[in-house]
Amino acid sequence: MTCATKPCATAPYATGQQYLKDGVLPHMWCPGCGIGVMLRACLRSFEELGYTNQDTVVVTGIGCTGKLDDYLVTHALHTTHGRALACATGIKAAKDDLHVVVFMGDGDSVTIGGNHFVHAARRNMDLTAIVINNFNFGMTGGQFSGTTFNGAITQTSAYGNPERQLDICALAEVAGANFVARSTPWHVDDLTALIGEALSRKGFSLVEVLSPCPTHFGSNNKMKKGTEMLAWLQEKTVPVDVWRTMSPEARTGVFPIGRLVDRNEPDFNARYREVGARATGN
Amino acid sequence: MKNHGRLLQGNEAMAQGALYAGARFYAGYPITPSSEIAQECSRVMPKLGGVYMQMEDEIASMAAIIGASLTGAKTFTATSGPGFSLMQENLGLAIMGEVPCVVMNVQRSGPSTGLATKPAQADIMQIRWGRHGDQELIALSPSSVAECFSLTVEAFNLAEMLRTPVVIAADEIVAHMRENIVIPEPGEIPVIDRAKPTGDPAAYRPFAPAPHGVPPMSAYGSEYIMHVSSSMHGPDGYSNNSPDNAARQIARKNGKFEHHRADIVKTKAFDADDAEVLFVAFGAVTRAARAAAAKLRANGVKAGVLQLVTVWPFPTEAVAELGSRAKTVVVPEMNYHGQIAGEVKKVLGADADVRRVNGWNGQIITPRDILKAI
Numbered sequence: 001m002t003c004a005t006k007p008c009a010t011a012p013y014a015t016g017q018q019y020l021k022d023g024v025l026p027h028m029w030c031p032g033c034g035i036g037v038m039l040r041a042c043l044r045s046f047e048e049l050g051y052t053n054q055d056t057v058v059v060t061g062i063g064c065t066g067k068l069d070d071y072l073v074t075h076a077l078h079t080t081h082g083r084a085l086a087c088a089t090g091i092k093a094a095k096d097d098l099h100v101v102v103f104m105g106d107g108d109s110v111t112i113g114g115n116h117f118v119h120a121a122r123r124n125m126d127l128t129a130i131v132i133n134n135f136n137f138g139m140t141g142g143q144f145s146g147t148t149f150n151g152a153i154t155q156t157s158a159y160g161n162p163e164r165q166l167d168i169c170a171l172a173e174v175a176g177a178n179f180v181a182r183s184t185p186w187h188v189d190d191l192t193a194l195i196g197e198a199l200s201r202k203g204f205s206l207v208e209v210l211s212p213c214p215t216h217f218g219s220n221n222k223m224k225k226g227t228e229m230l231a232w233l234q235e236k237t238v239p240v241d242v243w244r245t246m247s248p249e250a251r252t253g254v255f256p257i258g259r260l261v262d263r264n265e266p267d268f269n270a271r272y273r274e275v276g277a278r279a280t281g282n
Numbered sequence: 283m284k285n286h287g288r289l290l291q292g293n294e295a296m297a298q299g300a301l302y303a304g305a306r307f308y309a310g311y312p313i314t315p316s317s318e319i320a321q322e323c324s325r326v327m328p329k330l331g332g333v334y335m336q337m338e339d340e341i342a343s344m345a346a347i348i349g350a351s352l353t354g355a356k357t358f359t360a361t362s363g364p365g366f367s368l369m370q371e372n373l374g375l376a377i378m379g380e381v382p383c384v385v386m387n388v389q390r391s392g393p394s395t396g397l398a399t400k401p402a403q404a405d406i407m408q409i410r411w412g413r414h415g416d417q418e419l420i421a422l423s424p425s426s427v428a429e430c431f432s433l434t435v436e437a438f439n440l441a442e443m444l445r446t447p448v449v450i451a452a453d454e455i456v457a458h459m460r461e462n463i464v465i466p467e468p469g470e471i472p473v474i475d476r477a478k479p480t481g482d483p484a485a486y487r488p489f490a491p492a493p494h495g496v497p498p499m500s501a502y503g504s505e506y507i508m509h510v511s512s513s514m515h516g517p518d519g520y521s522n523n524s525p526d527n528a529a530r531q532i533a534r535k536n537g538k539f540e541h542h543r544a545d546i547v548k549t550k551a552f553d554a555d556d557a558e559v560l561f562v563a564f565g566a567v568t569r570a571a572r573a574a575a576a577k578l579r580a581n582g583v584k585a586g587v588l589q590l591v592t593v594w595p596f597p598t599e600a601v602a603e604l605g606s607r608a609k610t611v612v613v614p615e616m617n618y619h620g621q622i623a624g625e626v627k628k629v630l631g632a633d634a635d636v637r638r639v640n641g642w643n644g645q646i647i648t649p650r651d652i653l654k655a656i
């Protein structure tokens with residue numbers, strides 16, 4: 001989202017502008033960054049689902065992604081690095097009627113905060129987690145993270161990353177999330193639809209947004225322009241139904257996108273209400 | 283029917299104190315010697331419509347009680363030294379975001395298993411200085427089961443009044459001892475709730491200057507939109523790095539403790555007015571100090587005890603007043619370095635006769651140990 005003004009107030013479609021703070025655009029993200037595209041998709045979905053500024057709590061981690069609460073006029077908690085999901089867990093367990101939406105980078109969600117990610121999904125907390133996976137720590141200058149590919153060049157892996165990447169969606173799936181999806185800013189309509197679906201589902205919902213960071217990951221790996229990174233993301237991704245027909249070798253280095261997991265298990269608060277009923281004999 | 287009281291353990295009394303204060307949200311990660319608090323909460327909360335959450339670690343426990351407090355709930359957690367260390371960064375978030383909550387640190391000795399589950403009073407400095415940045419908080423230290431109850435109610439009251447985390451610096455001895463206590467009827471002792479915003483919601487600023495430095499606090503879900511941040515923020519809660527703003531926010535966030543000093547800083551004096559030998563003690567060791575003072579009195583020595591009920595902010599005035607009257611001041615505490623003795627020396631000056639009695643082997647300090655200093 002590189003527009004320097006607010007979306008048109010009379011647009012015949014949902015814009016989500018009622019959640020945007022006055023006078024904060026243009027935003028801080030670099031040209032070609034994917035965070036703005038994701039945020040716009042999200043705010044449109046808020047509007048379509050009838051979220052109010054009052055019943056919505058935006059919880060953010062620390063990083064470029066985590067800065068986004070500063071642009072919004074919903075209730076918000078800007079947390080500590082990696083702990084957004086644990087804070088959100090407390091919010092949702094204490095007040096079930098809030099929409100709690102958690103925004104994190106790949107560092108936040110599955111590197112420093114991996115433990116909370118696993119357990120929020122395992123509890124099936126009724127939260128929507130939106131993860132910008134730009135394959136590195138954007139804010140601190142592009143060091144490798146838990147999702148950086150083996151061999152990738154970053155600020156702290158000049159000779160290639162010795163580690164292997166973690167599959168965020170697979171982790172959420174085995175941990176017990178109800179809804180898991182992946183998309184990219186290149187597939188913006190799908191992305192918007194998947195975010196809308198994730199927001200409307202009970203239990204733990206995850207949308208992983210593979211996202212360009214041309215400033216760091218891109219420039220370290222021969223993709224200085226945002227458009228080059230988008231083309232690369234397009235190449236790296238295949239619709240999940242196609243992916244399921246591919247051989248294990250062909251799947252290497254390719255991300256399935258779309259709706260990956262769709263379950264309807266009771267969320268933590270529903271199970272806790274059963275505990276309450278047993279404790280009180282009702 | 284007359285209330286003859288109940289035989290309770292210190293940990294149970296802390297849990298009961300929290301319930302009395304209206305707390306209905308507990309999140310924690312078990313660790314001896316605090317686990318009975320978790321056990322009690324897990325049994326009682328579901329019956330009262332409250333929440334017991336067992337989190338994946340103490341980092342998450344602290345995070346969860348912050349999140350829950352922002353919905354308007356009174357929230358708490360309990361741990362011991364190793365878990366308390368893990369809570370430090372998020373405790374800093376609670377101070378920065380001015381989020382009321384109570385953290386019970388039932389102190390034991392050493393890292394991880396350490397000197398397994400034996401008592402200590404060695405977290406006093408990490409309670410005060412464990413975070414980064416210029417941050418104040420309150421710590422209260424109970425010396426009996428009755429105080430485990432009453433100071434917990436007090437801790438919630440101060441947390442709500444000042445929008446701050448309050449630490450209960452208990453030790454394994456008070457936490458595990460059993461004494462008969464009378465739990466007051468509802469309404470018998472005051473319970474304070476945080477001030478809520480009034481007026482035009484659009485004009486609400488959760489971090490604005492306020493009388494005595496404590497702005498009213500909204501709750502998530504309310505029409506008073508509340509933006510809370512670990513980043514330096516302006517009165518509206520949004521990021522603001524201007525040096526002037528930072529100076530004002532940090533001064534107000536610290537200054538509110540000065541404004542409320544009389545509400546916060548509590549001590550108890552036993553035979554201290556004419557004391558020539560003054561024991562300055564806190565937590566379980568207060569009991570040994572009182573026994574030692576009684577023994578000295580019986581032998582004609584004017585001895586007394588100053589109990590630090592509030593450990594942080596440090597009770598400078600009471601220590602200065604009684605300490606400067608005494609010829610000898612003795613500070614018994616269950617740690618090696620004399621964490622509180624250092625503070626007492628700071629108040630009384632280098633020339634004062636301040637003696638340390640330290641125990642660090644996991645055994646309680648006895649009256650006899652204390653008398654050796656005289």
Ligand SMILES: Cc1ncc(C[n+]2csc(CCOP(=O)(O)OP(=O)(O)O)c2C)c(N)n1
Binds near residue numbers: 104109137139140
């Ligand atoms: C406890 C802690 N460790 C390290 C940091 C420094 N830090 C800030 S943001 C960040 C990484 C951000 O990466 P990511 O979560 O992927 O978000 P992005 O900036 O890429 O959106 C780090 C390491 C911190 N703020 N706190």
Ligand code: SF4
Binds near residue numbers: 029032065214
């Ligand atoms: S550094 Fe990367 S992630 Fe951060 S704003 Fe720039 S492009 Fe986006």
